[in-house]
Amino acid sequence: MPHYKLSYFGTVGIGESIRFLLKYGGQDFEDIRNGIEEWPKIKPTTPYGVLPVLEIDGEVHHQSLAICRYLGREFNLAGKDSLENLRIDTMADTINDYRLVFTQTIWPPNGEDKSKKLESLINEHIPYYLTKFAEQVKKNGGYFVGGKVTWVDVYFASLKPYLDFVAGFDTLKDYPILKELTEKIYAIPNIKKWIEERPTRCSLREYLAGLCATITMLIITGNGFKYDLQPINSNIRYSFVEHREEEKMPHYKLRYFATTGIGESIRFLLKYGGQDFEDVRYDLHDWPKIKPTTPYGVLPVLEIDGEVHHQSLAICRYLAKEFKLTGKDSLEDLRIDTIADTINDYRIVFIRAMFPPDAADRAQKMESLVSEHMPYYLPKFEEQVKKNGGYFVGGKVTWADFYFVALKSYLDSIVEFDTLKDYPALKELTEKVYAIPSIKKWLSERPTGCCVKDFFAGK
Numbered sequence: 001m002p003h004y005k006l007s008y009f010g011t012v013g014i015g016e017s018i019r020f021l022l023k024y025g026g027q028d029f030e031d032i033r034n035g036i037e038e039w040p041k042i043k044p045t046t047p048y049g050v051l052p053v054l055e056i057d058g059e060v061h062h063q064s065l066a067i068c069r070y071l072g073r074e075f076n077l078a079g080k081d082s083l084e085n086l087r088i089d090t091m092a093d094t095i096n097d098y099r100l101v102f103t104q105t106i107w108p109p110n111g112e113d114k115s116k117k118l119e120s121l122i123n124e125h126i127p128y129y130l131t132k133f134a135e136q137v138k139k140n141g142g143y144f145v146g147g148k149v150t151w152v153d154v155y156f157a158s159l160k161p162y163l164d165f166v167a168g169f170d171t172l173k174d175y176p177i178l179k180e181l182t183e184k185i186y187a188i189p190n191i192k193k194w195i196e197e198r199p200t201r202c203s204l205r206e207y208l209a210g211l212c213a214t215i216t217m218l219i220i221t222g223n224g225f226k227y228d229l230q231p232i233n234s235n236i237r238y239s240f241v242e243h244r245e246e247e248k249m250p251h252y253k254l255r256y257f258a259t260t261g262i263g264e265s266i267r268f269l270l271k272y273g274g275q276d277f278e279d280v281r282y283d284l285h286d287w288p289k290i291k292p293t294t295p296y297g298v299l300p301v302l303e304i305d306g307e308v309h310h311q312s313l314a315i316c317r318y319l320a321k322e323f324k325l326t327g328k329d330s331l332e333d334l335r336i337d338t339i340a341d342t343i344n345d346y347r348i349v350f351i352r353a354m355f356p357p358d359a360a361d362r363a364q365k366m367e368s369l370v371s372e373h374m375p376y377y378l379p380k381f382e383e384q385v386k387k388n389g390g391y392f393v394g395g396k397v398t399w400a401d402f403y404f405v406a407l408k409s410y411l412d413s414i415v416e417f418d419t420l421k422d423y424p425a426l427k428e429l430t431e432k433v434y435a436i437p438s439i440k441k442w443l444s445e446r447p448t449g450c451c452v453k454d455f456f457a458g459k
């Protein structure tokens with residue numbers, strides 16, 4: 001058995017899903033629970049200044065969802081095939097989007113009224129998501145995916161006390177099927193035992209003292225593992241693409257906005273895989289009509305042979321598996337997932353800087369994006385790429401590299417300068433991905449005038 005050491009706060013929060021999964025797997029683990037008073041000292045010792053962090057035989061991992069996916073696989077709670085894994089990943093990311101609305105309620109962005117946020121959490125967001133979750137669980141025999149328990153059910157059930165606490169009531173009270181699912185997870189013997197014996201902390205008093213609020217604010221990220229360098233062998237990848245052309249290709253239809261954004265990584269991956277796809281692009285003025293036709297009111301949406309999928313990262317991971325851009329084993333996949341989620345956290349800071357309606361707030365967010373957040377993330381990305389032979393993971397191109405590179409034009413256009421200008425290793429990585437023949441071709445032919453600011457300006 002590997003040695004697991006989990007470091008989180010003395011509460012439930014997003015660390016609890018990892019505890020649930022370790023317990024489910026019958027794994028002993030060191031359950032380090034940090035107090036808020038120690039946090040300022042501990043923070044700089046974590047990969048990206050946040051928790052949870054899980055050490056597996058001394059190797060440091062972060063990003064709660066990446067860790068859950070890894071443990072899910074270790075303990076046979078993953079899907080039976082890659083399409084089922086896509087469905088699980090999609091739901092996990094959607095549950096995480098749901099959770100983030102709670103986080104934003106506790107920590108409203110500057111100037112936003114907390115009670116208004118709570119009101120819209122309760123009256124809009126909770127019913128919006130839970131109705132859809134309930135529908136899905138009903139259609140799937142009482143579980144989120146495939147009529148049996150998977151790690152996404154455990155993830156959902158483990159979050160309940162935390163979400164109830166923020167909302168101030170039993171969030172599942174009007175959703176019997178979700179309640180039943182949660183009870184089923186709680187009744188699994190190892191989990192039942194854990195619930196009986198786990199430390200009971202995170203009281204309201206503690207919460208008000210700032211501990212839980214700090215925790216909920218955290219978007220878990222990080223790095224700091226040892227690397228397994230491999231020679232770069234891009235021939236293998238090109239020959240794979242040629243080989244695929246002989247196979248029966250599924251029909252792909254991508255629906256996104258008429259810009260790069262998070263849809264572009266999906267386009268990059270499809271192009272890399274030599275896949276034709278319908279590239280449906282919407283203008284902003286079409287959006288109100290289109291929004292209700294999507295699963296959760298957002299894009300991108302990818303149809304694969306008519307089955308509708310959403311969540312950009314879940315889709316990228318699925319395509320990467322199709323086109324052999326994943327890791328060589330599950331630990332390498334964990335490293336790829338971790339950096340992809342961290343790049344996504346970085347991306348979200350750009351979005352938060354771009355949208356506040358108040359100009360002064362927007363200017364302040366933009367200023368801290370450029371002077372704090374970018375210099376925080378980019379040197380860490382640069383260091384990781386340097387340590388890994390010019391790629392994010394394992395000394396060869398993986399979908400994490402594609403995800404990062406495809407976002408560049410979008411992020412550059414938000415701040416209006418080359419975000420990688422001071423980061424030669426990241427720049428070189430970008431050039432390498434741009435030079436892959438299928439990507440080079442795509443860059444030369446993709447619709448132009450597609451940058452984020454122009455798009456929002458209606459150009």
Ligand SMILES: N[C@@H](CCC(=O)N[C@@H](CS)C(=O)NCC(=O)O)C(=O)O
Pocket residue numbers: 093097261262291297298299300310311312313
């Ligand atoms: N976690 C989702 C987020 C999707 C998302 O927020 N999409 C934005 C575009 S980048 C959207 O559709 N916004 C329209 C809206 O919220 O009305 C994913 O990665 O797919």
